[in-house]
Amino acid sequence: MVLHGCTLFPHGGMPLRIFEPRYRQMLSETLEGSCFFAVGRLHAAEETDDPAECTSPIGTIGLVRASREMDDGTSNLLLHGVIRVRFVEWDLESPYPKARIRPIAQVFEPESQSASALESLHEAAEEAVGHFAGEVQDAFRSMAQSIDDPAILADVMCQQFVHDPDVRYELLSMDSVAARIAWLCSELNK
Template sequence: MSSLNIPQTCGVMLLPDCTLFPHGGLPLHIFEPRYREMLSDALQGSCFFAVARLTGKETKDPGRCTAPVGTMGLVRASRELDDGTSNLLLHGVIRVRFTEWLDSPYPKARIEPLPSVFEPESQAKAALEALHEASEIVTRELPDDVREALVAMTAQIDDPSILADVMAQQFLHNPDERQDLLEMESAAARVAWICKKFESGSPQ
């Protein structure tokens, strides 16, 4: 994270019932003119823009219709189509709080990065073990090849904060729970919530 230069302001894509977690991937089809302009500006600059969940009907003031916390994403791949629309993959980088919405042709905000650090560090190993157990439970009904690939992917992660976000992105489907978890300040609390949620084997 320290090698990334997080901008102080960025474009924001407002989406209903959509939550991107750090370290997760979100495929997007960009077709609205305002978001096409946002993507063009991002690609000419830092390649960052954020995703925010709409909490109601969109209004002229995004602060009144969006969740206060979203995720800054980095454009990993983008392909412009013949009609001017684009398909891209956005990789979640860091939670951000939207502190001020700016005048712009597309939604744009001043942001406050919200780094995620698991504390106390002495409990990190136990937290990882608990998350791996939860991962095995929640994937046990999946086809063997899919399950093995997911278990292998999670086994490579040695930070409980990152692993909790990856599991939330992959296995948690309820939009309200996803947003609540994204906004949870304590990484340890997120880990505990994930473990309790998935211990039954049902992420719904």
């Protein structure tokens, strides 16, 4: 699925309303199969017949966690991000955007600095949630403390705290987890 200004991070959630006939077909095939589909970001003003011309090269595979078909044939669903992917080749014969993909593994290196990276992310998270109600702060702290991988925590925080569509995509497509963490901590500590 390709959408304007839309970036899903691994370990993040995205509610979607499926209403276009082509995406209804995609969802039907997805639910009959693996329950996974990719979300890509349209970077052009309009979609063209060749998705490679208008879709950013990096996206995210998502798992359909919940789907409810409405009386009018549309569906509301919750997509859970799983892993970054690179769109390698587009199927121009498909009725909806369909691509061959390559997974992009994200590993924080050097591993010896993982604890320090996690600590920095926790401090930045405290800044980000400091103005929310106590219950929200406690819930986020509890969730963040349960994550022991800095790459995962950074993605969760990007999904929750970064709202500019261009910055979100830039963070999604960064090769370096350490660079993503440095940017995120710097911005959230401002």
